[in-house]
Ligand SMILES: NC(=O)C1=CN([C@@H]2O[C@H](COP(=O)(O)OP(=O)(O)OC[C@H]3O[C@@H](n4cnc5c(N)ncnc54)[C@H](OP(=O)(O)O)[C@@H]3O)[C@@H](O)[C@H]2O)C=CC1
């Protein structure tokens with residue numbers, strides 16, 4: 484019998500908990516999760532998960548839970564360190580945070596995060612480790628120990644190739660992770676071009692996430708309010724133009740696809756709106772800052788994204804300076 488993989492979840496929020504659940508359900512891994520604000524609640528009663536993929540599960544716990552990175556070290560060395568924290572390079576350095584649990588050669592780092600151009604800091608910090616880049620098409624929210632998972636989990640994944648390691652080993656690690664994820668009951672397609680997948684998802688995140696966060700209207704009400712034509716489609720079109728200038732061509736009907744992917748009656752709150760409601764830092768840099776920097780380098784006009792970016796930065800300033 485082959486040995487179980489050791490998996491550590493850093494960022495066991497909405498997405499991280501669903502990843503932890505899926506990996507543990509596969510029966511092929513032992514899962515350690517770092518919990519912070521909800522450690523005591525989960526330690527006492529476990530998570531309550533209401534999942535469109537897995538059904539209703541009460542009192543679920545990862546194999547081990549710990550309070551911080553230092554306490555996680557004893558459960559390693561890890562084969563996979565799955566990062567599902569918010570990607571906030573303006574607030575913290577994730578490579579610095581995970582460094583104690585990344586063993587050279589042994590550990591593959593798996594990013595399950597939104598945004599574009601998020602991989603390079605990890606390649607720079609960990610030249611001896613495989614990096615897997617994952618784009619999650621999931622919808623979920625965590626409140627305390629309660630997870631509502633209402634949009635099926637499809638995790639597109641690929642190695643973000645590290646030129647210092649044999650390519651075959653990186654593909655092997657990716658296939659191993661994807662196999663584990665699929666046997667846990669979710670979808671995990673290995674794709675050719677993960678950067679293209681990131682641009683594709685960014686079309687939604689840079690428009691719906693940002694406008695919902697700024698207006699505090701969910702994905703249905705923001706459409707009732709008329710924002711699709713005034714803000715959302717213009718923002719989407721600018722992402723498509725920046726991607727094209729960067730040599731990533733998206734399908735001609737991508738705007739219609741993304742709007743159709745968002746039925747009004749679902750009334751979902753995108754993750755950035757959830758952060759805005761909670762007064763937490765938002766992923767402004769990886770969702771708007773990075774594409775805007777690419778636009779500037781490549782000479783693409785992006786007036787709508789630029790205004791959304793400035794407004795979100797001001798909103799974030801208010802969280803930090805007026806709300807403590
Ligand atoms: N929610 C969704 O539907 C989707 C989200 N995504 C992306 O997935 C990623 C995760 O999002 P989401 O799950 O919504 O985020 P959450 O805010 O629900 O979860 C983030 C978690 O990270 C934890 N955390 C923060 N800092 C640290 C740290 N230093 N060490 C350990 N844990 C830490 C937080 O703990 P605590 O709360 O205790 O501070 C929290 O549990 C983001 O990039 C998001 O854009 C992608 C697709 C869909």
Ligand SMILES: CC(C)(CO)C(=O)C(=O)O
Pocket residue numbers: 597619620621622623634687688692751752753754755
């Ligand atoms: C598109 C969506 C809602 C879920 O896939 C998302 O990415 C988010 O909330 O940030």
